[in-house]
Amino acid sequence: MQEDIDKWLKELKKGSTKLSILSLLHSGDKYGYELIHELEVRSGGVITIKESNAYPALHTMESDGLVESYWKESGEGIPPRKYYRITSKGREFLSGMIREWKRYVKAIDDIWGVTDGNK
């Protein structure tokens, strides 16, 4: 059973990767590892994204014009980091996603409330 739940959860997390990343970038430019780390810390370990999810997603979002990137030196001995910045199209997309997310969560809440009072 747990295996099935994990599988479902994986898909759910995958579906919310864009929302999570854009939400973090809304507060300032960030590099890949910083995004992954901050997401884990701020969500209390509930939302964790792996390399295979984060970087290709960032690449796609850059192609879609939601974010843009630039390289920045980070200090002696540390390899340069690729920073991501949310674009105006990304901001617009983010507010649309948040609106729909809230609507969806409310709808699910309503379903639970109606069927078995599990609210």
Added chain:
Amino acid sequence: MEISKEARTRLDNRVSRIVSDIDVYESDKQEIIRELTSHFYDSSMTRAQTRGSSCIEKEDVDAILAESEDPAAIAAEYMKSFVNSLDRAGVVSRTIAFVVDLLTMLIAVFAVLLLLTLPLLPFFPGSIVINTTGNHDSTMSAVSFTSALSSAIFTILWSMGILATIVIYFVVLEGRFGFTPGKWLLGLRVLKDDGTRINYVDSLLRNLPKLLGSSSLLALDALLMVILFRKDQQRGFDKIARTIVVHKDKKSGGAHPHIG
């Protein structure tokens, strides 16, 4: 923050393993290498800092890599995002590329036939004239025999030459480079539907209608693309070979900002 030589080697090896499965243009590949290197460096650095060290050791990198995913899985996700970001080539650009290819191939066929014929001409004097015009002189049996023999030899040679040119032009070139001269001119590239490069078998499969030389099969195959597989812009034989044709420099999202 320092990094030990051994730690750095392990880190670089892992990045190399991941990108060895990522089949994209060199500039994109270099960008991925730099970003993944930075990622693994930053994760290892955090671990070193947690244990109060100012130097990344082998154990830090090993611990990070043990938690990391399978290199092939990371590469596969990169390829998926890469292929989704490219614009599929439509029926117009692909038809233009095909017409260019047909014209180029006709020239290539002509050149090959010349190359096959010219060196043999001294052995069969006058045979080409007799064969092409059909002016056989029945009173000259020796010439007739020579002409029949040369006709057979040239027919076999020419058929083989034509077939080899078509196979090399469409199957070998595309299988090796992912494009024919026509596609190159139009900026098109053939890929597997998961974004990886095609091989010779894929190329052979998707080009079967051209090799069979049946115009009705070619038309039906293209018609399937317009009617049935419009979303993925695949011909019938693209579907069978699981191949797609993309604009190699056109991103489907429109704007592609690249700073720095």
